[in-house]
Amino acid sequence: LAVYTADCVPIFLVEETIPVVALVHAGWRGTLASIARETVFAMSSLGANPARIHAWIGPAICGVCYEVSEELLHTFIERFSHLAPAAEFCRGRMLDLPRLNALQLQAAGVPDAHISNSRLCTFHEKQRFYSYRAEGQRAGRLISLIGITSPAKPM
Structure with missing residues (x-):
């Protein structure tokens, strides 16, 4: 499986026993649609147990750099204030997509201890990563890959 990003959040998910x-x-649209949570539910339909899923949140624009409109910010606060106080995923008009996706994973049953965040910001580290916010249309893309090479062995 592969995804291309240039500020959006790549999330790798692995069930430890199957x-x-x-x-x-x-991205913001997928996060608003609770894609992280929905993916855990889809994995569950294939036999995965959320308590045995490990997640890694890859490089993405951080909550210090990702400014959104007041309207969009309020939409996120209304949609997700049941997960945590708004201050946990936004400050002013800055939205923390990696943190919000981690909260969605927790709400879907993935233990907090199983969620790792790279804390690498694509905007801050323009020399290492592509940033759509910094470079616009000409920004390259980071490719993230995951696959299965052999039957699962307990971690």
């Missing part, structure tokens, strides 16, 4: 993996591209 050969079920997923790779999520969570």
Whole structure:
């Protein structure tokens, strides 16, 4: 599986006991649609147990750099304030998509101890990553890959 990103959040998901993996591209639209949570539910339909899923949140624009409109910010606050206080995923007009996706994973049953965040910001680290916010249409893309090479062995 592969996703291309240039500020959006790549999320790698692995079930530790069966050969079920997923790779999520969570931009603001996907995050608003709860794509991380929905992916855990889809993995569950294939036999995965959310308590045995491990997630890694890859490089993405961070909550210090991702400014959104007041209208969009209020939409996110209305939609997700049941997961955590708004201050946990936004400050002013800055929206923290990696944190919000981690909250969605937790709400879907993935243990907090199983969620790792790279904390690498594509906007701050323009020399290492592509950033649509910084470079616009000419920005390249980061490719994220995940696959299954052999039957699952307990982690």
